[in-house]
Amino acid sequence: MKTTLDKKGIDISYKPVGQFEETRFEKIHNVIFEDSNEASIRVAEEIADLIRKKQAVGKNCVLGLATGSSPIRVYEELVRMHKEEGLSFSNVVTFNLDEYLPMDKGNMQSYYYFMHEHLFNHVDIPSENVNIPDGKITQGEVVDYCLAYEKKIKDNGGLDFQLLGIGRTGHIGFNEPGSHRNSGTRVITLDHITRVDAAPAFLGIDNVPRKAITMGIATVRNAKRIVLLGWGHNKAEIIKDTVEGNISSQVPATYLQEHNNVTFVLDVGAGSELTRNKTPWLVGSCEWTDDLTSKAIVWLCGKTGKSILSITDKDYNDNGMSDLLSIEDSYDLNIKMFNKLQHTITGWPGGKPNADDTSRPERAVPAKKRVIIFSPHPDDDVISMGGTFDRLVEQGHEVHVAYQTSGNIAVSDKEALKFAEISNTITPSKEAQKIIDGILSKKENTFDSLNVRLLKGAIRRGESYAATRYLGLQDSNVHFLDLPFYETGTIKKNNLGEADIAIMVDLINKVKPHQIYAAGDLADPHGTHKVCLDAVFEAMKRLKEEPFMKDCWLWLYRGAWHEWDINDIEMAVPMSPSQVLKKRYAIFCHQSQKDGVMFQGDDSREFWMRVEERNRGTAERYKALGLAHYAAMEAFVRYKFD
Structure with missing residues (x-):
């Protein structure tokens, strides 16, 4: 074979x-x-x-x-x-x-x-x-x-x-x-x-x-x-x-x-x-590509506890990378890696206007970009890139947020019952009472009725509006796609279909973005992130001949479970302590996902706690490598289509 x-x-x-x-x-x-x-x-x-x-x-x-x-x-x-x-x-x-x-x-x-x-x-x-x-x-x-x-x-x-x-x-x-x-x-x-x-x-x-x-x-x-x-x-x-x-x-x-x-x-x-x-240089001879070299240097820093510019020939030789030194000396290797990482850091995720963008992760032109942030669930946007979201809005870009699924299955019956009872108290109705009776009589492992699913989806929508308004985004720029593959009422979802892709294509074609942000977190326990990313890929593939797509860049973020490796990061957006707090409050707007979220994996902490630790950890790793120290950083990788 x-x-x-x-x-x-x-x-x-x-x-x-x-x-x-x-x-x-x-x-x-x-x-x-x-x-x-x-x-x-x-x-x-x-x-x-x-x-x-x-x-x-x-x-x-x-x-x-x-x-x-x-x-x-x-x-x-x-x-x-x-x-x-x-x-x-x-x-x-x-x-x-x-x-x-x-x-x-x-x-x-x-x-x-x-x-x-x-x-x-x-x-x-x-x-x-x-x-x-x-x-x-x-x-x-x-x-x-x-x-x-x-x-x-x-x-x-x-x-x-x-x-x-x-x-x-x-x-x-x-x-x-x-x-x-x-x-x-x-x-x-x-x-x-x-x-x-x-x-x-x-x-x-x-x-x-x-x-x-x-x-x-x-x-x-x-x-x-x-x-x-x-x-x-x-x-x-x-x-x-x-x-x-x-x-x-x-x-x-x-x-x-x-x-x-x-x-x-x-x-x-x-x-x-x-x-x-992970470390092929420990196995045998390697073809030292730029990506592999970057990976090896970051690993070596972690192994030795040194910053990039402190690594010596001995460090390379003692850790299986002597053949790399035969290609380039340690001084040049270290300087190149230091500059590479330094150039990933930017407070201008949409590009800095009137600036030399040769060594910046994003283009300076156009100064005001059209942006779509695709969020698989109705809180992934603020959990994963809330600080960057805030920066894009503050810096005057035309930002659109598109929630790919309703997220209704992640709302507990207890939370839905609370809203139904409040509604029925304010304006008694047969519909509200039917939802209340349905939830109270629901048997174990049974599907939600359509009305209960719609209520749960409405709860997630209301929370999403609360978060986007808090970050200064107009309601007209918030899009709820409710992709059909998700709407089964159960954990098991349908495969991605033509109806899903058509919805994605329509929005991208309507906005004609210069930037798209999407969840590249394939370690998501429920798999919805992967399907949503596949929908982005397929939609962009079908639109690739459109003139606006030649100027459209796709940036991938990760969620609460996993972060990009430092050597893979191509844009790192620093956050000040006040921005960290603002991001936290935006996450708090998603009240149905606080205090015992249904699908949190084996980490009992709430999402804001996990992501703050992750963002802080990214900043600490940059510091340990000898770069500037920030309170927190959000990281992105640019996906380039062949």
Whole structure:
């Protein structure tokens, strides 16, 4: 198979297991793709090839299947191949890894529901060939049930192929830290982090079951072939620990190091912490591009605790970068890097009028720019770039804010009930009373009615207006796009569609911006940010021939979960203490997202606290590198289309 390298030199081909050359750091074969979509298609192709080979010799194909967000695209591609290419599942027998306990099959959070929704309802697999752990098994029956599940796998000849995801605890299936390498199918108590990660789907951690039934480590390891999927920056640390660490029950996925036919299929984010990607100069010789040199110098400063201009030849030589010194001496390297970072700092995010912009991140002309800030949810604008937003308005640019989704699902029933009751008190109505009755009688894991969703969306709109008015923006420049992909009433969203893209294209074409700001935070736990960014990319792609697009720059910001690496930052906007406070008050306008937000991940702090720490940390890192010290900084990367 031909090796394919991305523009940074990362191998993104899907190589057969025998061709992988292990570094002294890596103990598991892994391949990295530019994005999870292409990676998922390649995995689906491997599964399809296996199914067809088994069909050709009249044998069943026994698949071990996973749930969660990671394999969804794989299942979508398998369904497409069934419908468009005639791939038959008539000879497929499946065994799912796990199920929550207790859990009804009809519950939309059950893995039984998940597998039928994403795969089984759309292909020709015989129902008797589908095996999913029973979430209603009683305590007295569970031991015999688990033994029977193991026996059924063996009676079918064992697993030909096992598909896995990985949790942030290092669990595979629900084999949490402490699981033994010889463990079989059993009941297990879920780790707190696992329950936190599942909380968005259950609308709060209190609704997440505390136990599950899962295949064991030994069951998984007995599969003839194993493929583990890992997507996004939030999986990068555990991927590194699994691939490069020692085998330990505290990271159960490390037991896969003992398997002779396993591949980790990763996207760039998930593979970003691997030594060959993060610090390739420690692995072997490098092609020292400008980007890699910048990355290495920033890393070296952190390793030595020195500022850029203080690094010596010895520091380079002692840390695997002697070959870089053969290209350029340390003095020139240090000066170039210092100047590069210094030139990213600007108090004029829209460009400084009547100034030499040769070394500035933004153009001086036109002095007054048309700007669109795309915000996936109705608070990402002020959380992620509230200081920059304020600067753009103060400096006289024509700023537009576009909220891509309604954000209604993030409003709690308690908050919606409060507004409905206030409305009904002021002006009693049947509509308000119906909403109140609907919320009070709502059963666990049921969808909001359309009226409740509209109320929750109106709450988010009112809060958004409060924040944009506080920053001095006219209401006419605030746009609520309510992209259709989001409006399902559930955590599970639709795929991006033509209607979504048409809405985006229409707004961009109407404003004809010189600048677009969009959320590039792909570590967002709910994935909405990625879909919203894809909508921006697709809309700009379709408009690329329009004359105004030649002068339109796209700047990416990040949200409350993740920040750009210092060496990647291309514009850093400093904030004074008073601006930090002003940004905080703008975030406070989003009252429904304060005091116990529904989807906050494993960080119990409110968004303003997290983002202030992040902005302060960015400023501190600039200071540590020897640059000017500010109270806080917001960071951006310019996205350049090919």
